[in-house]
């Protein structure tokens with residue numbers, strides 16, 4: 247039996263980003279959540295392995311109580327078990343604190359895992375750091391941004407593109423991978439799956455105390471970084487609109503932006519005097 | 520020269536030296552920051568037969584380079600590099616470590632930060648020093664629609680990965696003097712837990728679009744395959760590459776290689792021309808690092824037009840033809 251863990255995060259839907267255009271800050275409370283797209287790909291990769299290798303999947307998320315929704319979604323898609331790590335003390339965690347907390351939860355509630363799968367990055371903070379840091383915290387090998395994987399016995403063979411190199415790598419389990427978006431197109435939930443998710447999905451919820459953690463270890467207090475502010479990059483684009491006959495437009499474009507374009511193509515675009 | 524109080528380290532990521540100059544860009548920014556906190560700028564180079572890169576880093580602003588040169592380091596290895604770097608950091612105690620946000624850097628830096636139990640900010644687009652002498656790291660969130668400023672108040676070193684193309688490299692100076700510190704390969708180094716089966720440099724084609732400083736992107740609004748081909752002529756005149764949206768690739772007006780969008784088909788040109796593209800999120804996810812954007816669309820309200828620096832309301836095919844003609848006139852010789 248291949249025992250897998252998929253770590254997932256609830257993120258705000260990007261299309262209706264809840265920022266206040268005047269103060270430029272996020273109003274997180276108002277955000278409607280969804281499963282982070284890359285985590286969906288990670289779950290899909292786990293489901294494919296499960297079909298092939300008699301696997302078992304535990305979905306884990308750390309987040310506010312509302313994040314339970316994505317665990318239900320994971321059950322509907324085929325996860326077997328869920329763990330919700332939630333505690334007001336854990337709010338404001340950076341990747342150091344998040345990976346620390348997840349590692350403790352995994353050690354206590356699913357210590358005998360073979361493979362951990364994470365999304366390669368989240369759509370909100372986009373750090374791509376939690377997966378690699380979790381592997382350090384658990385002292386297991388890891389490979390990031392995996393595009394294909396194949397399991398033989400207890401050895402995972404993966405391919406990925408890393409800085410223009412197509413790499414084929416092998417890793418003995420237990421280990422961790424983060425899954426690139428692109429391959430592993432997520433499936434839709436079946437009716438049977440939805441039924442399971444809406445009956446009692448049996449989600450185990452644990453807090454800092456269940457993990458034997460002090461408030462100084464988790465959340466903002468356990469974090470090394472501090473956010474000074476969040477703002478919209480205002481005034482970045484002037485959005486100049488040009489209309490009229492194509493020939494006139496093009497002349498105007500070069501009159502105003504000959505330097506901006508010329509400096510990049512390394513040509514003098516000034517009109518002949 | 521007097522001993523400096525601090526040091527700022529730049530991880531030498533030389534694997535794609537000619538395409539990816541991020542290490543040089545970081546050496547340049549590190550020199551600016553160093554003046555604000557009285558620091559010396561150091562680079563680290565791990566690998567085999569790396570003299571060339573050591574020389575390049577000194578020529579581009581490193582005053583000291585820690586070099587570990589050994590056949591066992593012929594291939595990049597996250598496992599090994601993390602251990603090596605951790606030891607060096609514990610020995611010398613840099614104040615700041617900057618790593619290019621390459622695929623490798625974005626896997627290496629988090630693991631190093633975890634071992635050092637310090638903070639790390641991902642994919643920065645700005646670095647500064649504030650009044651308290653802290654490194655202020657500006658990083659994008661939500662696909663660049665928001666920016667966050669982050670500091671690491673207490674833990675050291677302060678660490679950041681930085682997006683390529685944000686800073687300008689210093690012109691090289693091969694007369695510059697730099698100290699080289701040779702670091703022996705520790706004999707108690709743990710083994711690599713990852714086995715490299717193969718590593719092939721990818722075909723040049725795909726790199727070209729991803730690295731091009733000028734990209735001409737076309738969408739369904741180009742109208743026909745024939746008109747779309749004109750974009751290749753425009754790209755040729757500009758010395759750029761052609762990108763395409765999905766419908767265009769499906770219609771076989773352009774090759775699959777040209778697709779720009781989500782699914783890791785990212786481009787980051789300094790100048791992007793966008794012709795007849797509506798600006799669906801699946802496409803714009805791939806151009807969020809583009810610099811100056813010129814969009815042409817009949818519909819002034821298209822999403823692509825809203826995110827452009829210059830939005831041209833006109834027929835895409837006609838503007839393309841006019842651009843080619845005007846450029847040929849202006850580019851003399």
Ligand SMILES: Cc1cc2nc3c(=O)[nH]c(=O)nc-3n(C[C@H](O)[C@H](O)[C@H](O)COP(=O)(O)OP(=O)(O)OC[C@H]3O[C@@H](n4cnc5c(N)ncnc54)[C@H](O)[C@@H]3O)c2cc1C
Nearest residue numbers: 738739740764765780781795796797799801802817834835
């Ligand atoms: C899972 C998934 C993944 C996808 N991945 C990608 C991806 O990676 N890359 C990608 O590009 N797409 C992707 N798509 C498709 C994407 O959603 C859009 O459909 C696509 O980007 C639209 O391409 P377009 O802008 O060329 O065409 P359209 O949306 O049809 O836009 C054509 C534009 O041209 C303008 N126009 C028409 N005639 C003229 C004219 N004569 N002169 C000037 N302007 C004119 C119109 O006003 C319009 O704005 C994906 C979709 C899905 C569902």
